[in-house]
Amino acid sequence: MAHWTLISDPADPEVDDFRDLSAADRRPDRPGGRGLVIAEGTVVVRRLLDSGYPVRALLGVERRVADLMPDMVDLDVPAFVTSAEVMAEIVGFHLNRGVLAVADRAPQPSAAELMSTARTLAVLEGIGDHENLGALFRNAAALGIDGVLLGGGCADPLYRRGVRVSMGHVLRVPFAELRPWPDGLGTLREAGFRVAALTPDATALPLSHFELASGRGAVLLGSEGPGLTAEAMDWADLRVRIPMAVGVDSLNVATAAAIAFHHLGVFPEPAEYRSR
Amino acid sequence: MAHWTLISDPADPEVDDFRDLSAADRRPDRPGGRGLVIAEGTVVVRRLLDSGYPVRALLGVERRVADLMPDMVDLDVPAFVTSAEVMAEIVGFHLNRGVLAVADRAPQPSAAELMSTARTLAVLEGIGDHENLGALFRNAAALGIDGVLLGGGCADPLYRRGVRVSMGHVLRVPFAELRPWPDGLGTLREAGFRVAALTPDATALPLSHFELASGRGAVLLGSEGPGLTAEAMDWADLRVRIPMAVGVDSLNVATAAAIAFHHLGVFPEPAEYRSR
Structure with a gap:
């Protein structure tokens, strides 16, 4: 008590x-x-x-x-x-x-431990804004992403503002640093994850055409401004994009992540819904 | 000059x-x-x-x-x-x-004018928070929603904070008040829109199973806390939900809207993508 x-x-x-x-x-x-x-x-x-x-x-x-x-x-x-x-x-x-x-901080799993248990992961590069990072963890928790890997240039998810914006979900979604960066992405692929890099590039595959099926998947996300580095992008299995209207710069990174997380479809639905 | x-x-x-x-x-x-x-x-x-x-x-x-x-x-x-x-x-x-x-304010189209030209609409009830409203307009612009109908209890989209958070997209996405509320939703259905109410209710259809196909669609969205009123919900053709993890309250309303807008799939993709 x-x-x-x-x-x-x-x-x-x-x-x-x-x-x-x-x-x-x-x-x-x-x-x-x-x-x-x-x-x-x-x-x-x-x-x-x-x-x-x-x-x-x-x-x-x-x-x-x-x-x-x-x-x-x-x-x-x-x-x-x-x-x-x-x-x-x-x-x-x-x-x-x-x-x-x-x-006090709690021990976090290693990147290797996360990779061995997760089905879906978010992998972040350059997300230095605590509010975006917090919102991203909230969305990962809500949409059933099993863990977050932090690549280069990310803020500490446990900073006060991130904890608040995440509604406390940074305390619930396991995360680990992925090092070395970006070469650690090779380990992720070796662990059986299909790595999809999210990009605004018009030549990328529309997200809705990306099928994870029954395998393991990771979404690679960069910051709103500069986006993913070419070095990180090179490790991806494929590049996917969220189709956007002409003249709109981009979505907020946590919002784009939510769309991708939902698409990963981590919640198998009862057969009754399939028939509707 | x-x-x-x-x-x-x-x-x-x-x-x-x-x-x-x-x-x-x-x-x-x-x-x-x-x-x-x-x-x-x-x-x-x-x-x-x-x-x-x-x-x-x-x-x-x-x-x-x-x-x-x-x-x-x-x-x-x-x-x-x-x-x-x-x-x-x-x-x-x-x-x-x-x-x-x-x-100065510019004349906005009437709800009837919006319904006669739009293929996809967002219909909002009780979105009184200017930041959520602004973010929602940003997402509507990015994801190609043709217009926004404001039901009861919504803030003014043109208030300064909303303009800023929307990145100026409230100036670009047409909007109109839908009156009377919620009975005006009947007019929307008469205009040929399939109206899907977004709800966290576990008995609703998962969003991914909702197919708009080639018709016209509207997403009906309520605020994060109380959600849609039963009176508004009664006018919907169907109720859809974003599958969420147990123990997570909800997504931010603008984030949930973005997931629904993306799913409406307003950007037809070239056939080359279909075959991948």
């Missing part, structure tokens, strides 16, 4: 894990970053509590912490309860979700 | 169109709102200049206004040039895109 501690002094060292969250050294992806995982809001904190991440503490206003008590019966972690004002002083900005949790 | 005017006094009445943009009475969707359309940043301003909207003026820093001069050779509108500091004082906040344009 979690134990409540009332916090009235913003300088209390007990809540140091939550201090100055927007400061650069709190970012896990920066040199000197402390690497702690921060969840914001009831929904995402609940997902953190359900995950394998070792939770260190909660900090929130009374009502929000109380909401989460049923999820914490088996957990022996401190729940620091305070006012919205003191909380804002601790974290360094006003937080309208009213509750935070902090956890 | 646009004519340049240097602005040094933030109180200059010439730039009143751009004043205090975050004030509530500048929102076109609020009582007393002035209804002007605001475009932010080079890409979106360019799209406004290309649209049928009557542009009233530009305001920007010298470099950004200069970038847009080639797009303005045929337009007789004032271009107000100023510093980033004065610009921030005029609009009421710091704007890092460096250029704005303001336009």
Whole structure:
């Protein structure tokens, strides 16, 4: 059972894990970053509590912490309860979700382990924007992608903003760095994955004509601006595109990914639907 | 040709169109709102200049206004040039895109006109969030949806934030209010549209099994939280769902829409792709 501690002094060292969250050294992806995982809001904190991440503490206003008590019966972690004002002083900005949790990182599977168990994977290159990365994990979780491989130039999925935008699904979809990059894509192909690179190039195969059938598939995705590097693209089995109207630059990368993930059709449907 | 005017006094009445943009009475969707359309940043301003909207003026820093001069050779509108500091004082906040344009509203087609010309339509209910609405228009433009019908409870697509998030595509995809709501959906069906309501309900048909074939189709979309009202749903020809993993609440509505728009397959592909 979690134990409540009332916090009235913003300088209390007990809540140091939550201090100055927007400061650069709190970012896990920066040199000197402390690497702690921060969840914001009831929904995402609940997902953190359900995950394998070792939770260190909660900090929130009374009502929000109380909401989460049923999820914490088996957990022996401190729940620091305070006012919205003191909380804002601790974290360094006003937080309208009213509750935070902090956890240590959990061990992630290796790329090889992911490849040995997954049927479908997303492989990312140059996704440096935390919001796009978070949205992409949310879509991967919703559409049943088994894991994410991070190629060169990707942000840390566990940075606070990514955790929030993903609705906590970065804590649920396993991910691993694929190294060396991009030559590690060879290992993916050796593991039996058909690798489809998504590109706006008009000469690529329309996505709807790409059939995974019963095999294993990976979608290779680059960032919205520069797209995939030629070096990464060279490793793909085929190039696929989402047909787009003339004069439209591109879709958001997480949106394009969602369309591709849905097309991978990872949820076999009961036979009754086939006949309609 | 646009004519340049240097602005040094933030109180200059010439730039009143751009004043205090975050004030509530500048929102076109609020009582007393002035209804002007605001475009932010080079890409979106360019799209406004290309649209049928009557542009009233530009305001920007010298470099950004200069970038847009080639797009303005045929337009007789004032271009107000100023510093980033004065610009921030005029609009009421710091704007890092460096250029704005303001336009009057253009006449939109009626719902009946849209129905008579479109092959595919999106029909929205309760999309009150400007960012979701903007993203939805961006996706509709990219994926070739011919128009958007706004049912009950939708925000104004032309509010500044929606224009920005849509990358200016709200200025390009025609839209109209569908009234009365939801009974106007009957007119849509009479016009020959097959209306598919998107729902997370597990008893609905998986989207991939919905075939539009050569006919006309409309996707009916509700907001992420409450979803479509039963009254709107009752008008649909069928209910379709995007298969989702257990434990995931939902996709973002613009993302779900993108998956449905892609599936409508509005871009006939050359026969060469069919054989691969």
